[in-house]
Amino acid sequence: MVTLVLPRLAARAEQRFQRAAAVTGRNVTAARHFGYWWVLVSGFFEPVLYLLSIGVGVGALIKSFTLPDGRVIPYAAFVAPAMLAASAMNGALAETTMNFFGKMKYLRLYDGVLATPVKPFEIALGELMWALVRGSIYSVAFLGLMVAMGLTSAGWALVALPATVIVGLAFGGMGMAIATYVRSWQDFDYIMVVQFALFLFSGTFAPAGSYPLVMQIVVQLTPLYHGVELLRGLTTGVLGWGLLGHTAYLIAFASIGLAIASRRMAVLLYK
Amino acid sequence: MAHPTYAVFEHQLVSYRRVWRGSVLSSFLLPVLFLLAMGLTVGGYVDRGGGLGVRYLDFIAPGLLASTALQVAAGEATWPVHAGFVWHRMYHGMRATPVRIPDMVRGHIMYILLRVALSAVGFLVVMALFGAVHSAWAPAALPVAVLVGLATAAPIFAYSATISTDGMFAVLFRFAVVPMTLFAGVFFPVDSLPLAARALAYVSPLWHGVELTRAATLGTPTAWGGWAHVSFLVMWSVAGYLLAVHRFSRRLAD
């Protein structure tokens, strides 16, 4: 019985993956065109600029930076993992909110795809894989820079890389779910404000422990905080059971997002 | 009959009525959040060092005011202009009327400056509430913000009229707007930058705006003297405007 069912399940999973990969493949094809390539490359610079400005520039104004637990580290080493997490978030959200919405509503790209055997869940998966591919390229480059600047070691950078994929997954899944509720471009103003607030207040530029108490509690509910803490723990080499908790939170967040997204897409597209 | 420039301005106002809610968020709330995050939390650490001579919050608040002017100008001079050429082709529609190309550019920029002024007033009020205003010259920060808006919106108009896909705006933001925001003296003095980067900061319109705004709200002198900074911003405005009219004519010629 098992010997019969398992290969069938595996074959179905493989077929699903192949269809999702076809959706990803479309994006790779589009990315090869000139204008788009520039956009992709420029995406790498934003977190680097923040790191240099806030981490190094403002860091120079901070004579000594003491964490709430008493450790003293360079301010740049504190900010860098946060920028890494934020860049994973921004990369995933850019692809899965704006671009995804544009493809669905304006380019009507998926209307064509749905006439093929590809299912909404596979479209969602394919887009998410693309967001992760793109985000991972940025993460690799940024981690390389951190190693070069002496902000982490090569070993920890290797460990941190899969963690950035988890952060991307969490935001990518949720981004897509949110995009299915967006009515027009104006709604992105709201998404952007939330995204920016997360960017600023997730223990990014100052330890969350230094926030007022109410804010600390709110912040601990939000996903970027967990991404920042996870990556900060890894790149500064401070391990603890807490990191598993952050990881679990992020994975749960991703699954919920993806489940909502594929259900909503079926509703929107199969009219 | 109203002047065609004013007609273009009015056209923009009509569309603004539909989208003002979202724009209040992005043009007012974002800088305030920045002020809170940096001024209050990071500020605690910076002030312990005490290297700036003023509270960190007081230091970055005027910088953020000037950078708000840049953000609003950049946001309004990019996608909406591209849309006017490519998506809803508003400019093509206008060209079929007595409206001339300089009218289009001026009318649209006038509207952007109004938006800049509104955001600047809002931000200045928030600054006052946080006790970050320390000089009777503070109201002078408003015309400075408008001037920064003009000095950045005008050249960006030229850029927007030149590019063919809107993807290129990401490039503009990442290679011009964001670096300016981060390195033109808003968050830390440009003196600590390496020489080449400092030279770029000096060329950027934002740095001059930051200097003037900071002088206005703190009552401190500027780096090069007020008129030097103002002249620099005027230069950017005039050159940008001429270039924009030129690029618009080119774009609408075919």
Place this chain on the structure above:
Amino acid sequence: MVLRKSLADLSYPRVRVLDVSAAEPLIAAHGLVKRFGDFTAVAGIDVDVRAGEAFGFLGPNGAGKSSTMRMIGCVSAPSGGTLRILGMDPVRDGPAIRARLGVCPQQDSLDQDITVRENLTVYARYFGISRRQARQRADELLEFVQLTERANDKVEPLSGGMKRRLTIARALVNDPAIVLLDEPTTGLDPQARHLVWERLFQLKQRGVTLVLTTHYMDEAEQLCDRLVVMDGGRIGAEGSPRQLIERYATREVVELRFSDATLDSYLGKLEGIGERLELLPDRILLYADDGDLAVAAVHERQLRPSSVLVRRSTLEDVFLHLTGRTLVD
């Protein structure tokens, strides 16, 4: 090359397919309903499409043609009735059915970010076609719709007719058993229309089953073996173009225009000539098997029309008779 081969494959078992079709049609709809909220777009239609035939839905705007096509394309779930396609259930077996359909939707949904050729290769991948085969297939199809020269251009600058042809090529990329074409030529100039017709005709000859919608009479007459006239979500009549004309119109029609007074005042005066009169805003149609005889009869009654036109009747007349309205406004 592969295209020709696969088409040969298709035409070879054709006889067999026709045998099977006697048992079950490729598309079988019974009492098919589509509702959007309270609004009923398709109000219970019965349709059977057999293998190898070209089947048309003819109807004015809002008739429910596209809604029906979307249900057949398995991207819109029926609200009532039964629908079976290729012997399968569209709700349960959607992906398996879609794998064997080619769809040309009413509005082109081409990918503007990539080139003409990439539109075909990328689309082929959705069907699980290998990269190498996709490239080969794309080149053949570009040849087929005469877009080879534009292969490496972006989609946006193409003319409407070229985009339409590309959409049709895209619908053929998986070598489908059934091709669904929703208004394949609307908005095209006469030359472009004829090119599309020619290509669709070739497909039909190769044994591909075509299902198309149109509100052009000439298109329906040119392409369809069998068609249904749809209006307000219902089917008014069904048959081959010739059968419908024979059943719902006369052999010829006389179009009369009068420059003076109101047209309806002439209705009484024309009474009894031909089989039937139809009043339009700008002219009166007089249905008769012999148009010239009817014209003579008009002149006998001392009526002086400002213009007289005798023509063979068309599906337009069928439609007018069935619904009391003209088809193209």
